[in-house]
Amino acid sequence: MAQHKSEVDAITGVETTGHEWDGIRELNNPLPRWWLWLFYLTIIWSIGYWIVYPAWPLLTTYTQGAFGWNSRAALREDLAALHTKRAAMSDRIAASSLEQILGDQQMLDFARAQGRTAFADNCAPCHGAGGGGAKGYPNLNDDDWLWGGKLDDIALTIRHGIRSTDDKTRQGSMPAFGRDKLLSRQDIENVTDYVLAQAGLPTAQGADLAKGKKIFADNCVACHGDAGKGNREIGAPDLTDQIWLYGPDRNTIIEGLINGRGAVMPAWAPRLDDTTIKSLTVYVHTLGGGQK
């Protein structure tokens, strides 16, 4: 850009700014009047805005505005309006048992819709958007349940959590057999191969399954049962089915035996209202794995 003395343009009779780009000069036309007046109007408008709405931060508070409007009160009003709108169905959900909700198409549709939203807000970060789960976070679509897949089981889990700080939380965890020196490394490998064999999965070459069976009987049956079918009272998984919370490969199972397992799910009763928990329960149950 070259800088020149400003001059009057011959064709338009308008003064130029003195800026020049490759021979192109800029006319110093005034701003359009309508634009300028609109600009002044917005300045005047803003003064009214300061007076009626919260505007200026002060040392410890802020100007409240003559209208007394604030966004929190507006949100409270919106929420109240929403609750009023939903009241008829919400009251029915609150007054009905989980089985009744499942049996009534209208309530089921409402609960699934509410449950889907509540799930996305609260559960999806761990269990995935569709409840598909991840390593260490159970898939809620399948029919394998650590703590039970009946409506009441699911509701209890949601309300009180798993190994959470809640008084009625579900308790029970896998001991750290390796870290706490309960089993030697060799024993752990033997029992791992035994478990893999029971589930029909490939074992290490030359695995001593007989020894593994004895170690299993001595250490594992208390929780997982004689046949390794698990125990839903204490959240001990079925070791014979096709679903593995942390994965079915040998090293993952060894890792679990060494360090133990004890993932935590928070209790939701303190955070969500009863209707929402009921809807969530029905939603999770109807993802596909719910049991009668």
Added chain:
Amino acid sequence: MVELVIDHRKNSEAKAAPVPSGNGPQPAPDDTPDAEQPLYAARRKIYPQSVHGTFRRIKWAVLLATLGIYYFLPFVRWNRGPDAPDQAVLIDFPGRRFYFFFIEIWPQEIYFFTGLLIIAAMVLFLMNAVAGRVWCGYLCPQTVWTDLFFAIERFFEGDRREHMIRDAGPWTAERVARKAGKHALWLVVAWWTGGAWVLYFADAPTLVRDLATGHAPLIAYGWIALLTATTYTLAGHMREQVCTYMCPWPRIQAALTDEYALNVTYRYDRGEPRASVKKSEQLRLEGLPAGDCIDCRQCVNVCPTGIDIRNGAQLECIQCGLCIDACDNIMEKIGRPKRLIGYDSQVNLERRIAGEPPVQKMVRTRTVMYALIIAAVGGIMLYALLTRHAFEVSVIHDRNPVFVRMADGSIRNGFTMRILNKRLEPRRFAVSVTGVPAAVVEIVGLPLGAAHNVEVGPDQSREFRILVSNYEYAPPASSPIVFHVLDLESREWAQARDHFRAPERQK
């Protein structure tokens, strides 16, 4: 003949070029002439004179018919049964329906609007190929409302001459009163225009009552205010500038027209050379060439876009035909044949000059093509409308997880099915699935093993969660699956296709 052809450029330059100010700097002599032309042309206010005649009567009739339809159609009733709205034309946004007399369109059938738009475009092209800018001159809302606003303006401020004299004079109380009256009535018409618009989106009599008592939704008042403002601005103040600067159609029209299309044309072969009545008679007596145009400028005075039709076809001309009426009235008075300005085609103009008889060639490649496209699209739409199902089914596969492995190793897929019942009575449907052998199908909410019969309420759609499990063999990663839905009474059926997904087989 050459000297008879009017030089368009000369005239348009005369109109556009500003008068150079005496003391302003003069352009450098080596500047190209184009560089001297400013891009901005100030608007000249147009005072169109009132006129009587055939085309004016046609325009009044079209104005009454189109505005009558627009303002009163929302009040026409149409009985559809007890639970459906009884408004003949209704765009029901909350209910997601469009009602047009006996037709009810769901959002899923938006392609009917695509068809309508194609037909509208083709009708526009066809009109243009036959008789020029019929749309612009008679039917376009901009033209119709501007025409109405002109009538109001003349009522308050007088016809062309009176209006011009008053505008040039001082601001008297009378002039203020006349202007105030005009703007007030303009605003009333604009307000009614906006008011009629919102009536298409809700039950009209109820909304009128709510609007009057202040109970209508805020959005209704907002739309009325917006459309009042646009009508007042576009029809009252912008007028011909909308056609000249904003509308794309004049540009498209210029590219679509041909030498056979009828256009409002000044027959210069008859009109030139221009001279006064007396002088022309003198010339004729002497056996010299004399035109019929007496240069009275009536065609210019009545023009709503302020142009001179004698300069030939031009972008600003909306072909409203008012100059034909104005010229005919003059021709009648001076005893010359009518239609010195009339609907004529370029080819006939040239044939007359060459002394050949005129031809009317309506059937041309382009008119036939336009008509065929209109017939084809119209036919397809009619067929689709008559044979459309009274119900529809769509299925969407769960996105996450795509499949679920069950404890026994089998694979299950979840689907969301939506059934649309377009009838006004509840219907029962039987759902079945084919494509996946030995599949177990479960509809959430129905007892496992029960018949897969579902009910959908009148004029409603309903969503179902469907779980399909494969228990027998390791399925391929993706296999087609078909959902069949059968109306248990009418035996109508519909189907939706999707895929059953499973993990990739280990190699």
